[in-house]
Amino acid sequence: MPGPKDLDPSASPRALLGAELRHARTRAGLTQDQLGEALFVSGSYIGQMEAGTRRILPEHAARLDEVLGTGSFFARNCAACHRSRYPDHFAEAAEAEPLTETLKEFEPTLIPGLLQTEPYARAVFRAYRPTAEETAIDELVAARLDRAALLADPTRPLFWVILDEAVLHRRVGGPAVMAGALRHMTGLARRRRIILQLLPFSAGAHASMSGSIKLMTFPDAPPLAYLQGVGSGRLEDDPATVARHQLTFDLLRAAALAPEPSLARIEAVAEDYAHEEQQP
Structure with a gap:
């Protein structure tokens, strides 16, 4: 045969x-x-x-x-x-995203890749690779923006994002870039495409001081957790480990501002950046 x-x-x-x-x-x-x-x-x-x-x-x-x-x-x-457009440590996580039913993400320092604007992503990659040729940066930015195509579906995946307040004050690309990036996120939230919460400085110590968390569930496969560091990443599938990271996310959600106050705070910071850009 x-x-x-x-x-x-x-x-x-x-x-x-x-x-x-x-x-x-x-x-x-x-x-x-x-x-x-x-x-x-x-x-x-x-x-x-x-x-x-x-x-x-x-x-x-x-x-x-x-x-x-x-x-x-x-x-x-x-x-x-x-064969992947993404770094080896992130490829599995990135390629699993389009298959997800729910995505939950906490970011302590920067806007999540799925929500980044082109200027914001370009500034991030340029900081990572200060001597890279522009064509290499172009390829990285294009791959990152293409990931966001999954948000074109109006309902799936359910995407729940918690941002540390530090994300708002890290001036990636300057005031105009920050204003556009923050408005892009709040626009998605206002259109009910994502759920967005802000973890304020006033919350003090929290359950994920050491880094970001991405949680993924699927309609026909066990859930995954992705943990990322500088130039490294780890995809976890052990049920007990994934459950522990889910608890961490739940604790962050409990400590964060509710969605509406979160949006108001982020929009106010975006306005501050916009006004700063207009100053002579």
């Missing part, structure tokens, strides 16, 4: 490869947990690979071919899933 054909990389290769994995696992009579044991990963990790929310890594692909008797199918085709 001939083996499966190579997948077309233009046709959502991660989703197609995940579907092939589910088919091969079922044909082999294995549960997700049983296959996970053979790969030394959790059953939920297998479920995420099948749903396309996580990549099939090369070392896993070779083992899958061995366990499932698929020749070299997964080893050949997993390479298509590793």
